Amino acid sequence: MKRGELHFAGLSATFLLHASIVAILLARGEDSGCGGGDDADAAARFNESQTIEASLAFKAVEPKDRQPQKEKKKKYQPDDKAPVVFDPDAGPPPPHPDHEVKVKPDEVDINSVLKKNRDQHPDLSSTGADEIPKEGSAAGSEWGTEKDAHGDPYAGELKGRIHSAWELPSIEQGTGEVLGCVKLDKDGKIVDRFVKKKSGNANLDRSVELALKQAPDMKEPVPDDMIDLMTVKGICFRFKP
């Protein structure tokens, strides 16, 4: 190729390059509202408003593009860290008060009897009465807790079934206790259920009525040694939220 031809080719390439750049700039100008039309202005404003609505906070930017954020993140807490307690004056939530069982002379507190039993036998006292009961008992009951089963699996399961049916509306913040009783037939079916002593708190009383009504029957017959208690005298539960 001659020198003149080379020069011409170079000029042509330069012209084409400049023309391309101008075309691209013009195209971008139209898109971004640089053309000066009303619609274009509105589009620009709209984009800006979207940005503000996102609290000026990079909503449209993917995390991978935010290098400073990534770098700084290492300096701060991991994502799953518990939120910081902002109020330095606030202490931990108050502990749940223990419900000491007060037994009337004509009633037997089966809890204390069972606990005493466990205390007398080291094998049984490995899960103390104050421990948190674990659902899914060693005795294989889906209703009772391990703690209950250490006293008596059958009574523990019955308690678990009634407990599972007890729901108290969350708006009820009052106190009180209700004595609710059941009697079973020999097959373990609940044949009698009644509130023996009300609390005077309408919601609490109503919740116990419903719990006794909705408690499912036992799947197993009453053990021989508990026939008199479960089918004749009845077994009572002290409901105390």
Next chain:
Amino acid sequence: MLPIQALRLCAFLLALAPAVAAAQPGGAVIDINDPKRSKYPLAVPPAAGGDSEAGRLVAEVAAFDMKVAGVFRVVDNSAYRGDLAGEGMRIDEVKWKESGAFGVMKFKASGGSIDFKLYEVQKGDRPVLERTYKGSKDDVRKLTHMWCNEVVKYYTGEPGFFGSKIAFVTRTGRKSKAVMAMDFDGHGAYSVSKNKSINILPAWSPRGDKIAFTSYMRDNPDIYVVTGGGRPVRTSYRYGMNTGASWSPDGSKLAVTLSKDGNPEIYVIDSYSGKILRRLTNNRAIDSGPAWSPDGSQIAFVSDREGGPQIFVMNADGSGQKRVSMNGNYNTTPSWNPRKGTRQLAYTTRADRTFDIVTLDLKSGAYVRITQGEGVNEEPSWAPNGRAIAFASTRSGGAGVYIANSDGTGDAVRVWKGTGTSVDWGPAPSQ
């Protein structure tokens, strides 16, 4: 295992013998504590006679209010086996007990008035609350909301939020957005901004008589305040961004974001004159989205000073700025729980490439996710009594404004269908 089981049986038999012997009159007693907590089962049966059209509307409004109140579960009326027509405004408490209801609401609309009665089935057939409201057919919704507020107050000691209003932004054209206001249940929506520009970020004044919002109606993002149905008054129109207003509890001041010096910072301005009273932030990061606490002592805001946008809290004079959101790397749009005695925020968080609403108790640190796996959920705002949260969502049920229980229970209910963003729940209605 065998010796242990034998020992266990012997131990129980030994224990049981005196128990049974001593229990002759009373039997054995086992303690049951810690019941499951649930919503209060409340029945809202059809009207007990009277004007059938008004009665249907009362039933519809009352059932909706009770459903979203945050404390009730509306009992399915089909569970009732009694004679509704026969019992009229009274109740057959035995039959209602069988339905599982704890409470029953009765009402009758006739002759320009509506009679309401509330029963607790455990307390028999004497109403525990009753009211009569007078008004025209156009007032049925309002009167029913008033009654429902009384019911909430009876059970919780706090007023309900029925009759309050929600402001939000909806798209009115390809390049325009309007600030709207509506009843909290989506009825009676009307335009607040009244122009064809882009209007965003509404904020109710504490008394509910004014709305501040950001508008581009004069090309620059400026803050306007509109009173009642009047014309918007331009309150802050400095160079750059004037946006994100939040009212002080006494209504005299606005916390706003201004970028007059080039970088968005938070200022306090006079809500009437727009005069700058104090600059609260001063750093190279973006500070925006102020939200004034209900007691006026603090302001929550969004800042990217530590990387991504996070929620910070500062005293109302700008001191003591401290980051409080520690979950994820994107948290925006803080909103304070207005309930007295609380220090709780709701905000938008990004998780798994979507956006959800969460609450954070600044006293206990308790963190609760209000939405999860339901599309994009953003811009929460609390109900006046703190029992519910309104937010914008694009979930599969359809885009719009939703309200949900603030404890994270139950399903969210859509109250506005269509595009709905920048949600702001107004104050409690004056009864």
